[in-house]
Amino acid sequence: MLEAREFPPIFLCPVCKAPQLITSKYASTFLFIYQPPKSCQEVLLGITGKDFTLIAASKAAMRGATILKASDDKTRQLNKHTLMAFSGEAGDTVQFAEYIQANAQLYSMRNEADLSPSAMANFVRRELASSLRSRKPYMVNLLLGGVDPITDKPSLHWLDYLAALAPVPYAAHGYAQYYCLSILDKHHQPDIDLERGLELLRLCTDELKRRLPIDFKGVLVKVVTKDGIREIDYDDSKQVQSA
Amino acid sequence: MDTLVAQYSRPLFENEGSSQEEQLELIQTLPPLSLKFALPPIAQPSAFLRATTDDHSNPDCPIKIAHGTTTLAFRFKGGIIVATDSRATAGNWIASQTVKKVIEINNCLLGTMAGGAAGTMCAGVTPQEGPALYYIDSDGTRLAGNLFCVGSGQTFAYGVLDAEYSYDLEDEAALELGRRSILAATHRDAYSGGFINLYHVKEDGWVKHGFSDTNPIFWKTKLDKGEFSNVTSELD
Amino acid sequence: MAALFGQDALTDNGPGYAFSQAPSSAAGGIRERSFYPYTDNGGSTLGIAGEDFTILAGDTRSTSGYNINTRYAPKVFKIGGDDSEGTNATIILSVVGFAADGQILKERLDTIVKMYRYQHGKPMSVKACAQRLSTILYGKRFFPYYVHAILGGLDEEGKGALYSYDPVGSYEREQCRAGGAAASLIMPFLDNQVNFKNQYVPESGEGHALQERPRVPLKRKETEELVRDAFTSAVERHIEVGDGLQMLVVTKDGVEEIYSPLKRD
Numbered sequence: 001m002l003e004a005r006e007f008p009p010i011f012l013c014p015v016c017k018a019p020q021l022i023t024s025k026y027a028s029t030f031l032f033i034y035q036p037p038k039s040c041q042e043v044l045l046g047i048t049g050k051d052f053t054l055i056a057a058s059k060a061a062m063r064g065a066t067i068l069k070a071s072d073d074k075t076r077q078l079n080k081h082t083l084m085a086f087s088g089e090a091g092d093t094v095q096f097a098e099y100i101q102a103n104a105q106l107y108s109m110r111n112e113a114d115l116s117p118s119a120m121a122n123f124v125r126r127e128l129a130s131s132l133r134s135r136k137p138y139m140v141n142l143l144l145g146g147v148d149p150i151t152d153k154p155s156l157h158w159l160d161y162l163a164a165l166a167p168v169p170y171a172a173h174g175y176a177q178y179y180c181l182s183i184l185d186k187h188h189q190p191d192i193d194l195e196r197g198l199e200l201l202r203l204c205t206d207e208l209k210r211r212l213p214i215d216f217k218g219v220l221v222k223v224v225t226k227d228g229i230r231e232i233d234y235d236d237s238k239q240v241q242s243a
Numbered sequence: 244m245d246t247l248v249a250q251y252s253r254p255l256f257e258n259e260g261s262s263q264e265e266q267l268e269l270i271q272t273l274p275p276l277s278l279k280f281a282l283p284p285i286a287q288p289s290a291f292l293r294a295t296t297d298d299h300s301n302p303d304c305p306i307k308i309a310h311g312t313t314t315l316a317f318r319f320k321g322g323i324i325v326a327t328d329s330r331a332t333a334g335n336w337i338a339s340q341t342v343k344k345v346i347e348i349n350n351c352l353l354g355t356m357a358g359g360a361a362g363t364m365c366a367g368v369t370p371q372e373g374p375a376l377y378y379i380d381s382d383g384t385r386l387a388g389n390l391f392c393v394g395s396g397q398t399f400a401y402g403v404l405d406a407e408y409s410y411d412l413e414d415e416a417a418l419e420l421g422r423r424s425i426l427a428a429t430h431r432d433a434y435s436g437g438f439i440n441l442y443h444v445k446e447d448g449w450v451k452h453g454f455s456d457t458n459p460i461f462w463k464t465k466l467d468k469g470e471f472s473n474v475t476s477e478l479d
Numbered sequence: 480m481a482a483l484f485g486q487d488a489l490t491d492n493g494p495g496y497a498f499s500q501a502p503s504s505a506a507g508g509i510r511e512r513s514f515y516p517y518t519d520n521g522g523s524t525l526g527i528a529g530e531d532f533t534i535l536a537g538d539t540r541s542t543s544g545y546n547i548n549t550r551y552a553p554k555v556f557k558i559g560g561d562d563s564e565g566t567n568a569t570i571i572l573s574v575v576g577f578a579a580d581g582q583i584l585k586e587r588l589d590t591i592v593k594m595y596r597y598q599h600g601k602p603m604s605v606k607a608c609a610q611r612l613s614t615i616l617y618g619k620r621f622f623p624y625y626v627h628a629i630l631g632g633l634d635e636e637g638k639g640a641l642y643s644y645d646p647v648g649s650y651e652r653e654q655c656r657a658g659g660a661a662a663s664l665i666m667p668f669l670d671n672q673v674n675f676k677n678q679y680v681p682e683s684g685e686g687h688a689l690q691e692r693p694r695v696p697l698k699r700k701e702t703e704e705l706v707r708d709a710f711t712s713a714v715e716r717h718i719e720v721g722d723g724l725q726m727l728v729v730t731k732d733g734v735e736e737i738y739s740p741l742k743r744d
Binding site: 168169170175178179180181182183184185186187188189190203206207210211243 | 317388389390398399400401402403405406408423424427428430431469470471472473
Binding site: 274278283295336342343 | 514516517519611614617618619621622623625645646647649651653662663687
């Protein structure tokens, strides 16, 4: 039986010192799965309000020391009122997201009804959980934002690469967690309108711009309401003043 | 065989009683002005120290030194606010909930401490410099600045502090922001908690603004202001 | 042991022993030895400061791994008395962890406090002694004493004073503290029973209006009972605690020693 310390290279994240990757992803026995490098530098944010769910995802697509694209869309629409944002290992993310998207659409066609956001979240969790116990697990962190088509209630589900699921009023993945959750703890209220939601998002992205050592190239913002999903014009050009 | 014996044996009674040096040391009640640090008798004392006391590189280390913290200090028009939590942890064990992490150096100088390799802050007023704030850490960095948060909960404190910080804050608002930032860190960082220790450094010296339990402050903040909406009693 | 004394026998000590590393031969005939001069001798200590007294207590079991070395090894000592018995001492110290380090620490502090009395003609205050103990421990910052020390006495106002230390001298005055193997079993009990943590006045309100039970100084008799309860309970659930309970109580009349048996299994 192999023990954790016998795995040869464990890469430590240069900032958070957390173990990032283990080599024997393809080995027959493995005990630990770590997050892929760089995934903690990707920003995913979600905020719910009285009649909407906001999802923001960083626009940088990073490989090694390079930003390959500065207008990346890390979200996929699953049905009329469910949106999924993802970060994690290159390749896995889009592959998994589009697999879920295809199945969500198949369900909608077969049943002439959409899965509710919470049903969708539980489906995604189950898929990720079975993948985790396969030879090659998907390493993807997810946020699922939606508005229930029957009750019109907005919802947000936080799901990490180990398939832990939590319904929350606001959420973040990666380093954004460390800076934004405390801001949202203070300023978020369940009954806010979209305008206030965007103000909160601005507080969060400003803080990330101010304190994160890497440039994540701004965020792409989408909002889910009972009328569907739309992209929101979000100005990222302003330089943030530091204290 | 004789060489072998010689290699491993020493003259009889060589270490009987205390040496001259040891005896001298014993008569000295006061510690020497410059501490003579004892070092392990091996080539790499630093490796020994790491193996025995650094629970980050060796989670099974026998001696766990307490650390994990949130401390903050910021300059504003009314002086400097200094605030800390009060938790000390050794691994997962909460060693103390009542640590005084603000050091009252004299009536117009304060220091903050954070265990391990984390930094420390010095806040004080002098007639020449006015209110001054410095960040210092164990590898020798020294930075003058307006706003610093240090420790495992620093990012959470920065989040709340940056969002509403302004140099033109009034005294009451500044104190409340300092308090709220530490509360944010104690809520999200498991290594921070206990009590909020709050100080205000003014032109004529510092004033202490309490050592207050976080638990009632948290519930008051949540129930009166509707903050912390993620904390619910529903289990759906 | 083998590694320390350069013998090749007894290399297979098995787990649980601190001195189990055997010397290994490196290329070129240079012998490499591991240096690990620590072991944990188990046991537990606890201290409670009252209105006009301080109690320090410790069990008397000494262990090496699963072996019991002795059933009577004191962990609580009088500091700075007239003689080696500690007559007229006003300060007490408990040490738990590595017994050899604890012993030398006790002896160093005892000598210093005695020398202080000879040189100044008055006993050292607990406050001064507490600071001095911190300095001793910090002097070994890079080769620490593997001990958790607790110091007890009466302060300038005659109130019970208790100071607890981490291995490198960081210290704090407290009302109560448990140290050693069963610290994680005893400390939460003390938080609840001495500082009344998480105790509220019934029907005093809802949510944050609920009032905390007011703290009152403990009486000597009930404190002794608390100490005994803490140890009898720890003995039930921790293998390194047992055999005997040694209590030292400092009052204005001096230091009183109380010994009572604990389960020996």
